[in-house]
Amino acid sequence: MLKRLLLIVLILAGAVAVAYIHFLGSPGGTKDERVFVVSQDGFADTVTELRKQGFVKNEPAFRFLMGLAAPLQKIEPGGYRLTQQMDAWSVIKKVTGRRDLMWITITACQRKEQIGEKLAAKLEWPEAKLAEWNKLYSQEKREYFEGVYYPDTYLIPVDEDVKQVAQRFINRFNEVFAPYAQPYIDANIRWVTGLKIASLIAREAAGAEDMKLISGIIWNRLDQGMPLQIDATMQYTLGKGGDGLWWGNIRISEKQKDSPYNSYLHKGLPPTPICSPNIEYIKAALYPEETTCIFYLHDRNKQIHCAETYEEHLRNIGKYLD
Numbered sequence: 188m189l190k191r192l193l194l195i196v197l198i199l200a201g202a203v204a205v206a207y208i209h210f211l212g213s214p215g216g217t218k219d220e221r222v223f224v225v226s227q228d229g230f231a232d233t234v235t236e237l238r239k240q241g242f243v244k245n246e247p248a249f250r251f252l253m254g255l256a257a258p259l260q261k262i263e264p265g266g267y268r269l270t271q272q273m274d275a276w277s278v279i280k281k282v283t284g285r286r287d288l289m290w291i292t293i294t295a296c297q298r299k300e301q302i303g304e305k306l307a308a309k310l311e312w313p314e315a316k317l318a319e320w321n322k323l324y325s326q327e328k329r330e331y332f333e334g335v336y337y338p339d340t341y342l343i344p345v346d347e348d349v350k351q352v353a354q355r356f357i358n359r360f361n362e363v364f365a366p367y368a369q370p371y372i373d374a375n376i377r378w379v380t381g382l383k384i385a386s387l388i389a390r391e392a393a394g395a396e397d398m399k400l401i402s403g404i405i406w407n408r409l410d411q412g413m414p415l416q417i418d419a420t421m422q423y424t425l426g427k428g429g430d431g432l433w434w435g436n437i438r439i440s441e442k443q444k445d446s447p448y449n450s451y452l453h454k455g456l457p458p459t460p461i462c463s464p465n466i467e468y469i470k471a472a473l474y475p476e477e478t479t480c481i482f483y484l485h486d487r488n489k490q491i492h493c494a495e496t497y498e499e500h501l502r503n504i505g506k507y508l509d
Contacts, residue, residue: 334460
């Protein structure tokens, strides 16, 4: 009998404690929704940060309740839309559930379809939305079709439409490019032209040390009116290979394919950039290294070797690649 009474007391005490915690975890404030952001590195203590930002009023009580409600779940990096009107249960459900904003990092110089694949995976886009992304600006505003989706880390709402997401990338590009807009004008280089060249450099350079040399060689080829003969443009034409990878090896037969991106058949720059370069490549396009070379190759150690003549280039092939 005593044990039964003790159990009843404990149950009632627990119920009172939960009710009390529920009340303590319901901070007052405005009804305005705010985004609680958990950085990619996370916080030393996320619950403490929730309290600091006013979403939790009694931290020990909230921790106890969270241990009951979601003992095996953690608060993932991302953004959560919260209000100070939410009770503790609602806050816990929100921060341990689906994120409202996702961190997405775009690295290197990726083509738009690659970026789209990552967006679709992280934001859970249906196929129709990914298709819309891939076709965006293919007809109007062609200068935004490729190249302006700046590689960086973004916090993107999962419910944004395709154009809104694209605008985030474009805004970041405009912000980073702004200091170089006037130097490009002074050099009589259209920004789209510079972006095309920067994208070629990004796909061809083996490292920062040869960016400006490749830029100088590209400019030399353009000035001399010779085809650029850059494999990266053919990789762009090829698209995703049968192995599911982008930027695969090019077969000799591909170099005969009649594509506007075929820099073996057509002189000049491709119709659009072939990827979205970062600012270092954009600077390299603006400030090329002065060189008399018009050919180059990378050896097996990714060291670049350039040549002024095709005969010299053939000797480099025999020396460094055979």
